[in-house]
Amino acid sequence: xxxxxxxxxxxxxxxxxxxxxxxxxxxxxxxxxxxxxxxxxxxxxxxxxxxxxxxxxxxxxxxxxxxxxxxxxxxxxxxxxxxxxxxxxxxxxxxxxxxxxxxxxxxxxxxxxxx
Amino acid sequence: xxxxxxxxxxxxxxxxxxxxxxxxxxxxxxxxxxxxxxxxxxxxxxxxxxxxxxxxxxxxxxxxxxxxxxxxxxxxxxxxxxxxxxxxxxxxxxxxxxxxxxxxxxxxxxxxxxx
Numbered sequence: 001x002x003x004x005x006x007x008x009x010x011x012x013x014x015x016x017x018x019x020x021x022x023x024x025x026x027x028x029x030x031x032x033x034x035x036x037x038x039x040x041x042x043x044x045x046x047x048x049x050x051x052x053x054x055x056x057x058x059x060x061x062x063x064x065x066x067x068x069x070x071x072x073x074x075x076x077x078x079x080x081x082x083x084x085x086x087x088x089x090x091x092x093x094x095x096x097x098x099x100x101x102x103x104x105x106x107x108x109x110x111x112x113x114x115x
Numbered sequence: 116x117x118x119x120x121x122x123x124x125x126x127x128x129x130x131x132x133x134x135x136x137x138x139x140x141x142x143x144x145x146x147x148x149x150x151x152x153x154x155x156x157x158x159x160x161x162x163x164x165x166x167x168x169x170x171x172x173x174x175x176x177x178x179x180x181x182x183x184x185x186x187x188x189x190x191x192x193x194x195x196x197x198x199x200x201x202x203x204x205x206x207x208x209x210x211x212x213x214x215x216x217x218x219x220x221x222x223x224x225x226x227x228x229x230x
Contacts, residue, residue, distance in 0.1 A: 004157075034218060043117060043206060043221035044158070051216050090157050100171045101210065102148060103219060105157030 002027040004091055006106035013081045014114055021076040021109045023091030031093040033074040034103065035065055038088040047089075050074060061085070081113045117141075119222035121207050127228045128197055135193045136225045140209030147190050148219060149182055151175065152204040161205075164190060165212075197229045 005024045013019045025031060032051055036044040048059025055067045065076045074091060088110050092103040118141040128134050140147050145166050150158035161180070163171040166187035176182075179197075184190040194201055204226050208219040 006157075032216070036221075041223070043119070043223040044208075045117070046218040046220070049216075049218055092157075100163045101146065101219075102160045102163055102171070103150075103158070105159070107155065107157050 002093070002095065002104055004093055004104055004106035006089075006091055006109045008109050009107075010110045010112060012112050012114065015083050016080050019078050019081045019085070019111065019113070021089050021091075021111060022073070023075060023106055024071070024073045025091075025093050026072065027093055027095060027104070029096055030069070031095055033065075033067060034092040034094070035059065035063070035074075035076050036090045036092060036105075038090065038108075044090065047076070081111075083113045083115055086111055086113045117220040117222065119207060119209055119220050121205075121222040121225050123225055124223060125226045125228075127230065129230050130199060131196055133193065133195045134197060134227065135191055136205055136207075136227075138190045138192070138207030138209075138222060139188070140190070140207070141220055142188075143211065144209035144220070145187070145212040146210045146219075147184055148208040148210075149190070149192050150206040150208065152206055152224070153202075158206055161192075194227075197227075199229045202227055202229045 034049045035047040050067045058064045091106040120139045122137045147164040149161040152158040164184040179195045182192045204224045206224045207222045210219045
């Protein structure tokens with residue numbers, strides 16, 4: 001079965017420190033990879049994606065993610081966290097051979113940035 | 116605001132009642148998706164439309180669920196004889212026709228509570 005794992009339910013970090021939110025996947029083939037963020041009472045907002053090419057992908061709000069094919073991981077990173085980054089983060093994959101382009105999501109990681 | 120709207124934002128109903136949700140995608144987007152998100156979980160795919168054609172349905176979409184997109188624009192999701200297990204956030208997303216490399220744009224969701 002195709003699956004996405006976010007091993008940490010919550011990540012706590014102090015403002016100004018670097019943050020990492022982990023994501024690993026188990027799918028057939030080489031998927032497209034996405035990160036979304038969800039703020040309270042709002043829908044999912046796209047952060048960044050990996051399609052092909054450079055393993056380091058830069059996205060919105062200073063976030064970046066590193067694709068590692070051998071470890072089947074796509075960890076989200078930011079060099080300096082802000083209190084406003086506190087939210088729920090979802091990793092998602094899309095299978096290249098799936099004509100519907102539907103997303104398979106992880107269970108989410110809550111990021112808490114303390115002042 | 117992604118440009119995808121959903122109505123209502125919240126719905127409280129009694130078990131056994133029917134409910135209907137509406138999604139208005141971004142106007143030029145041909146692809147439309149419904150997902151369901153329960154507490155502590157990531158969104159799970161329910162169904163997919165390309166224009167007015169419903170091309171894929173998840174096993175999660177029981178016979179009590181029906182979705183339509185009659186003119187290839189807005190979509191409705193109806194749940195008949197609601198059960199407490201139907202309580203969840205129902206998310207709609209859309210993307211363009213040639214969306215192989217594109218992200219999906221999500222609406223704010225409809226939160227359903229079944230008493």
